[in-house]
Amino acid sequence: MDLPQTDILPFLLSRQNPDGGWGYNSRVSWTEPTALALLALTARREHTDSFARGSRWLRALRRSDGGWAPEQAVEESTWVTALAVLAGQADGVEWLLRETGRESTLLERVRRRLLGVKWEYGEGTVGWSWYPGTAAWAVPTAITVLALQREIRSGASGAMRKRIEEGREALLARACPDGGWNHGASRALGTDASSYPETTGVVLLALHGMKGAAIDRGIAAAKRHYEQCRAIQGRSWLALALSAHGAKPAPIRMGAVACRDAMDAAMLILAEEAIRENNAFSGVAG
Numbered sequence: 001m002d003l004p005q006t007d008i009l010p011f012l013l014s015r016q017n018p019d020g021g022w023g024y025n026s027r028v029s030w031t032e033p034t035a036l037a038l039l040a041l042t043a044r045r046e047h048t049d050s051f052a053r054g055s056r057w058l059r060a061l062r063r064s065d066g067g068w069a070p071e072q073a074v075e076e077s078t079w080v081t082a083l084a085v086l087a088g089q090a091d092g093v094e095w096l097l098r099e100t101g102r103e104s105t106l107l108e109r110v111r112r113r114l115l116g117v118k119w120e121y122g123e124g125t126v127g128w129s130w131y132p133g134t135a136a137w138a139v140p141t142a143i144t145v146l147a148l149q150r151e152i153r154s155g156a157s158g159a160m161r162k163r164i165e166e167g168r169e170a171l172l173a174r175a176c177p178d179g180g181w182n183h184g185a186s187r188a189l190g191t192d193a194s195s196y197p198e199t200t201g202v203v204l205l206a207l208h209g210m211k212g213a214a215i216d217r218g219i220a221a222a223k224r225h226y227e228q229c230r231a232i233q234g235r236s237w238l239a240l241a242l243s244a245h246g247a248k249p250a251p252i253r254m255g256a257v258a259c260r261d262a263m264d265a266a267m268l269i270l271a272e273e274a275i276r277e278n279n280a281f282s283g284v285a286g
Contacts, residue, residue: 008272012037012265013050020053022262031069031261032057032201035083040269042088043280058084067095079130079140085147086281093151096144099165101136101170122123124172126163138181138199141167141179142206146281149206171203172214179217180204180225195226201237208244208282232264236271243274244282251275 013035016022021029022037034054041051043080061068067077068084081092127136128144145167148160176182180195181203204218219242225240226249235252242249252271260267270280 020057034089036266040266082147127170180221197229197234204241239271243263
């Protein structure tokens, strides 16, 4: 059966913690669910007291280096800085522009050459990592591309546009043979990798506005995943991506599967708004 949108918003609001943030499955607030909840409230034009309290909690989590940590007890800034930027915290852009995956640094390239390590995919591309100083992965690269695209609306430097282009090249280089994307490599130890629903959705969304054979294969893979995936977050990211590429998906029918937490509720709201042609991500410049 359909899960009516009118039933989702109260559920999301009921999961807000007393400190203003949202958590996963506990009363501890985290940056990821809080940022997605704020995006969902924005998509629904629910600029209420809940939105204001969530924004204050998120803003207070900014670290001295200009980035955002995953939660209050963590000091180090990570990939969630991109989510904070998407949720309106533009101060995190400079941190994002400074970061890059370890494999794209000169030191790592020299090390690989000296060791005779061969590249299996993506040689020379520049993406973003989950944690500073580690290798680039598909999801943090895609989320960061989306965050930088959001900031283009208020004016972008040449450096920002360059990083967006580099990030998109890195994502295209990581496409799996089936047309979609998984978390990391399209090949590992000489073996082709298969794509995942959620990752395919996130990456394809970051490539909105692009055309070509690789995009067509990605859309086809997303459609296949959309028919088969039963996880709310996976189907929601796929719906967002397909809508952004003009391939409007059917409404999400969750059957007996219910929203388990704030992440599920926020993503479902974002997906349903996208299907109604109010995509919170694809309205940014490419």
